[in-house]
Amino acid sequence: MLKKTRTPGSIVSLRQFVPQPFPIFFFLLTAVLLSITGCAKIADPQPPEILVPKAAIDLTASQRAGSVVLRVSLPLQNTNGSPVRTLQSVEVYRHASDTSKLKHFKPIPEGQFGREAAQILSIPEARIPDYRQVDFLVLEDSFSGLEQSLIYTHTFRYAVLFVNDKNQAAGFSNQAVIAPVRMPPPPSGLTVEVTETSIHLQWEALLENIDGSGSDQIAGYNLYRSTEQGQIPTTPVNSSPLKSPEFKDVHFHFDRTYYYRVSVIGGSQDVPAESLLSKELAVTPRDVFPPQPAGNFSVLYEDDYNLLLWSPSPSTDVAGYRITKREEGTTTGQLLRQGLISGNSYRDIYIQPDKKYEYTLTAVDTFGNTSSAVQAAATTQ
Numbered sequence: 001m002l003k004k005t006r007t008p009g010s011i012v013s014l015r016q017f018v019p020q021p022f023p024i025f026f027f028l029l030t031a032v033l034l035s036i037t038g039c040a041k042i043a044d045p046q047p048p049e050i051l052v053p054k055a056a057i058d059l060t061a062s063q064r065a066g067s068v069v070l071r072v073s074l075p076l077q078n079t080n081g082s083p084v085r086t087l088q089s090v091e092v093y094r095h096a097s098d099t100s101k102l103k104h105f106k107p108i109p110e111g112q113f114g115r116e117a118a119q120i121l122s123i124p125e126a127r128i129p130d131y132r133q134v135d136f137l138v139l140e141d142s143f144s145g146l147e148q149s150l151i152y153t154h155t156f157r158y159a160v161l162f163v164n165d166k167n168q169a170a171g172f173s174n175q176a177v178i179a180p181v182r183m184p185p186p187p188s189g190l191t192v193e194v195t196e197t198s199i200h201l202q203w204e205a206l207l208e209n210i211d212g213s214g215s216d217q218i219a220g221y222n223l224y225r226s227t228e229q230g231q232i233p234t235t236p237v238n239s240s241p242l243k244s245p246e247f248k249d250v251h252f253h254f255d256r257t258y259y260y261r262v263s264v265i266g267g268s269q270d271v272p273a274e275s276l277l278s279k280e281l282a283v284t285p286r287d288v289f290p291p292q293p294a295g296n297f298s299v300l301y302e303d304d305y306n307l308l309l310w311s312p313s314p315s316t317d318v319a320g321y322r323i324t325k326r327e328e329g330t331t332t333g334q335l336l337r338q339g340l341i342s343g344n345s346y347r348d349i350y351i352q353p354d355k356k357y358e359y360t361l362t363a364v365d366t367f368g369n370t371s372s373a374v375q376a377a378a379t380t381q
Helices: 022-038 110-116 125-131
Strands: 060-064 067-073 087-098 118-124 137-140 152-166 176-178 190-196 201-202 218-226 244-248 257-268 281-283 295-302 306-313 318-327 345-348 358-366 374-381
Touching: 060 087, 060 176, 067 152, 087 110, 087 137, 087 345, 118 125, 118 137, 125 137, 190 281, 201 257, 218 244, 281 345, 295 374, 306 358
Parallel strands: none
Antiparallel strands: 060 067, 067 137, 087 118, 087 152, 152 176, 190 201, 201 244, 218 257, 257 281, 295 306, 306 345, 318 358, 358 374
16 A cells, blocks of 8 residues: 655644743843843744655566566655655555456556555665665566466556655655566577687577467577676677577677676567576687788898888787798798887898898787798898
8 A cells, every 4th residue: 555645743832931920120130131132032843854755767677587577766865855864665566457358558547556556575774785786776576476377367567665764655656567478498508609809609599489389479589798707787788689599799808708698588568578597608718819911021132231021910919020031041040039020120130242031920919829921032232
């Protein structure tokens, strides 16, 4: 039942005191003192301030498997604009209607809701942190004690009350309306293939829709990603349902572990209906992919040195280049520099006249992977 805001208690009136006769000198003394100190004015009595949290206006309901998940903003302000500091509890009410007898799925009048709805949950202020996710309260109605067959033949309307420490509330929140549907089990067979540019995830396609007759009512899939094991994000990585059982995650970093889960979405109604999540798949992508080689490698003899020139590798993670030199007639080469060479040119001053030198150039990425080699040669004079 809706708890109406009670009116303030009556203000206790001030008693009127009738003066009694005093000796004349007391009267004169009082007059003198008043003339010195002035007359004190008694302030008008004020009613006590009533601090009642504002009613919520953003309650939403969605289906997760056989339960309804409710989401509502935390109460932050009272009806007079002051911060909420006297919250006693959050109460959740549910109203059930036979779906076959409904003409519409709109909210019903608040008075009717208050008479017919049942309280299904009361959260004391001390336990509110257990239901908090950032700035929202996330609550679940698992229909405990309700026969399963009735869940899918009824439409449910939910509303919440924010109750203060004097058992007062400003009124019900907006009503969130939902008609639950039967959901399939979560997807299975989640696999992964890591490429240089994506984490490619795939899973087994569902062959049955919600009522077991086909797949035409399955709206798609949701993919959830987290960087902490066991954590379930509030929103999926996909902005709209995935139509096929796969997804390429291109926003990732090598050597960082990601945890993935998948769910199926029912498409028979506007209110979201979602299955349970699949088993968690942990993926730690490693960069084992060599960069692309540099291009246009050439050597120009310039009097007393060889000038080596090349176009940069098109790979974005190149850390530098490594060059070896081999003199014609020898079998082993030597590095021109122990460390990597940055830039796209290099001068080799350690040359002798009338010699032919062959150079080998490779690109090296930030993970130490080496590209295929390109070669160039020059003969000194």
